[in-house]
Amino acid sequence: MMKKRIPMLVAMVLCIISIVVLLGQRVRIPGDYVTVAGALRIEPDYTDSTIPYNIAPLNFNIRHEAEEYIVSIYPSDNSGSAINLASKNGSIVIGPGKWHRMLGASKGKEIIFSIYTRDAAGQWFRHDDIVNSVSEHPIPGYLAYRHLKPTYNWWRDIDILQQSLESSKVSTIIDNSACDDTCVNCHSFAAGNPQTMAMGFRSSKNGVGTLIYSDGELKRLSAKWGYTSWHPSGKLAAYSMNKVKQFFRRTGMEIRDVVDLDSAIAYYSLEKGKAIKIDALAEKDYLETYPHFSPDGKYLYFCRAPILWEDRNTVPPKRFKEVRYSIMRISYDVDNDIWGELEMVLSAEKTGKSMLVPRVSPDGRHMIFCMCDYGCFPIYQSSSDLYTMDLQTRQVRPLEILNSPYSESWHNYSNSGRWLVFSSKRQGGLFTRPHFSYIDDAGNARKPFVLPQRDPEHYYKTLQTYSVPEFMIEPAIVSLRALSRNIQMKDWIIKVNQPISGATKKYGEKTQLETNER
Numbered sequence: 032m033m034k035k036r037i038p039m040l041v042a043m044v045l046c047i048i049s050i051v052v053l054l055g056q057r058v059r060i061p062g063d064y065v066t067v068a069g070a071l072r073i074e075p076d077y078t079d080s081t082i083p084y085n086i087a088p089l090n091f092n093i094r095h096e097a098e099e100y101i102v103s104i105y106p107s108d109n110s111g112s113a114i115n116l117a118s119k120n121g122s123i124v125i126g127p128g129k130w131h132r133m134l135g136a137s138k139g140k141e142i143i144f145s146i147y148t149r150d151a152a153g154q155w156f157r158h159d160d161i162v163n164s165v166s167e168h169p170i171p172g173y174l175a176y177r178h179l180k181p182t183y184n185w186w187r188d189i190d191i192l193q194q195s196l197e198s199s200k201v202s203t204i205i206d207n208s209a210c211d212d213t214c215v216n217c218h219s220f221a222a223g224n225p226q227t228m229a230m231g232f233r234s235s236k237n238g239v240g241t242l243i244y245s246d247g248e249l250k251r252l253s254a255k256w257g258y259t260s261w262h263p264s265g266k267l268a269a270y271s272m273n274k275v276k277q278f279f280r281r282t283g284m285e286i287r288d289v290v291d292l293d294s295a296i297a298y299y300s301l302e303k304g305k306a307i308k309i310d311a312l313a314e315k316d317y318l319e320t321y322p323h324f325s326p327d328g329k330y331l332y333f334c335r336a337p338i339l340w341e342d343r344n345t346v347p348p349k350r351f352k353e354v355r356y357s358i359m360r361i362s363y364d365v366d367n368d369i370w371g372e373l374e375m376v377l378s379a380e381k382t383g384k385s386m387l388v389p390r391v392s393p394d395g396r397h398m399i400f401c402m403c404d405y406g407c408f409p410i411y412q413s414s415s416d417l418y419t420m421d422l423q424t425r426q427v428r429p430l431e432i433l434n435s436p437y438s439e440s441w442h443n444y445s446n447s448g449r450w451l452v453f454s455s456k457r458q459g460g461l462f463t464r465p466h467f468s469y470i471d472d473a474g475n476a477r478k479p480f481v482l483p484q485r486d487p488e489h490y491y492k493t494l495q496t497y498s499v500p501e502f503m504i505e506p507a508i509v510s511l512r513a514l515s516r517n518i519q520m521k522d523w524i525i526k527v528n529q530p531i532s533g534a535t536k537k538y539g540e541k542t543q544l545e546t547n548e549r
Contacts (some may be wrong), residue, residue, distance in 0.1 A: 033467070034515065036431045058117045060103055060145075061147050061149075062099065064155035065154060065156050066156075067156045067158050068159060070159040070161055071094070071095045071158045072094040073091045073094065073161065073489075074091060074094055074487075075480070075490065076481075077086065077091055078162075079161075079478050080163050080164070080477060080479065081163070081166050082164070082469075082480065083165075083168060083169050084135055084167065084169060085169045085172075086197070086485065087127070087195070087198055087485075088125035088130045090125055090164075090483065090486070090487045092121050092487045093118075093146060094121070094124070095121065098148075099118070099119060099149040100147070101117050101146075102123050102147075103115050103145040103147075103343075104142060104144050105142065106142055107137075107143055109139075111132070111136050112129075114129050114133060115384065123483070127239055129196075138166070139165065141162050141165065142164055143161070144160060146158050146161070148236060148419065154417060166449065168447055168469075170450045171223060171445050171450070171504050172197060172504060172505060172506075173193050173502070173503040173506055174501070175193045175204065175218055175501045176498060176501070177190070177191050177216060177498045178190045178496075180495060180496070181462060184530060187208075187212050189215055190205065190215075191203075191204045193506050195262045195506075198482055199279055199483055203511055204306065204511065204514070205514045206411070206511060206515075209488045209511060209515040210237065210518040210519055211234060211237060211518075213233065213518055214232060216230075216232070216499075217229070217256055217259060218499065219259040219260070219261060219459070221262075221263075221265045221268075222261070222446060222504075223446055223501070223503050223504045224480055225243075225244075225503055225507035226508075227245045227261065227265045228241045228243075228245075228507065229241055229243050229256055229259055229261075229270075230514070245301055245394055247263070250517075251526045252524070253525065255271055256271075256299075257272060257273045257294075258270065258271045258387075259322070260322045261327060262328050262363075263327070263328040266301055267299060267301060267365075268301075268363065269296060269298040269309075269324065270322065271296050271321065271322060272294060273293075274298070274343065275407075276289070276292060276346040278346050278347050285411050285412075285413065287411050288347070288411055289407065290346065290348065290354075290407070291406075292344070292348070293343045295308065295333075296309055296319045296333055297309060297312075298312065308363075311361055311373050312333060313453075315337055317335050317336065318336045318354070318356070318407070319334070321333055321387055321388050321389065323389050323391065324363075326392075326395060329362060329363060329364065330361065332358060332360045332376065333361075333388050333389070334359070334407075335356060335357055336354050336355060336356040336357065338408075351505075352405045352406070354405055354406055355379035355386075355405055357375060358377040358386045358398075359374060359375055362374075364494075376389070377425075377427065378414060384402045385402070385403050386402050386516060387400060387402075387403070388401050390444055390446045391422070392470070392474065393444060393448040395422065396421065396423065397420065398420045398422055399420075399430070399444075399451065400419075400420070401416070401439070402415070402416055402418050403416075403417050409438060409440040410438055410440045410463065412438055413437050413456075414438075414458060415439055417430045417439045417442060417453060430476045432457070432468075432477065433451075433455075433468055433475055433476050433479055434477070435456075436457075437455065437456035437457050438460075439450065439453055439454070439455050439462075440453070440455075441499055441500060442454070442471070443500065445502050446502070449469060450467055452467055452500045453479075454498060454500060462497075464497055465481070465500040467479060467480055482497070
């Protein structure tokens, strides 16, 4: 047995020695080179962006044929040491320690990426530098997202993950294989704090409901929350109830589509332990969805469109491409639990488009939203772009630097208002990927960059899609085991008698959802 182990031990020692020698080698910048005009293409495209000083290393691939590559990364004012890296295949992986030290010392400055390539004849070339600006504003530490295959006919292999934006380390919040392949979805956090969070689930075995985690306690609610927005106080959450149906087209790059046959908005009070309809947001002749509380908690923004069909079961209804949502809001007094009057913010009649997913900046000045040709589901529409509205002047303009020929959709501000995360299909139109953009005082966006990964080839190796990206100020602490166990419980901790959406009433009729807490 000992004789068999000796070769293995020798191999391990040689491997360790080779690693130490490799790490000890210093990368030398070529002294004799030919200057070539034009910057090389790198993927992901980490060029000309504003990045946070605490972001994980922006590892990338150089898309240019060469025998050898050298990259030198350094501050624009040449303060501090450069990070010099060599590669045989164009894959550039940056050490996190040196990277964070450099960015920490470069706040408010620029960092330069100088790229050198060598051809088969031994000649070195220096290409135009790549420049990125380093913001003084940090990005939140974590991002949560739903991780799944872009399929439509099963609930397997669905996770809700959290990824450190400082290290790219990924951990699991919930893995649906641990709870009978139950579909998990619609995760939401109060002001980005997972100490108060909600998560939806549905399956034939475990039922349809919502998990609520608050004050260190996890509860299983017998009501399916749709799109959810927590009040800044953390005392309540507004959520949509949607009768959403998917269907398919025969032609086109995206053959899937979605229609919301009926919907309404309700809210759940943690203090009262009950869910209550908002009468003005449960009108029989309208679709109401995508609730969003303003950062000061004084308004609930939402999207509304008239229902253009009598039959709320046929899919698709005949006039579904004529449905266009307006953005509205309703005032709210949290101390007295009183809702005010409806107010039009941006009318679909004015734009001729459908406006969805309103998000108000933390300072209350701007609102970013999606605008697409029709309907309620921007992720399936290549026409979906991001727009911003100045809530003081009511001026609307596209955020052109964020938009692409493909769908831009789910988006959220950081608590500071300096960073925006959004979903984009710009990498070919099939998979959604989280992108980030710096937002300045005037509400202008900077060139976006994709969520960094440790492996530069990550997005070309994975067939998973990332959806519903949400900033988190810290990682979720409720355990996967506790979440899975609660999904699989036979009894409901909180029972809510709730119509899905078919029982919406005329505005003015009293409707309160009865609840019984055990």
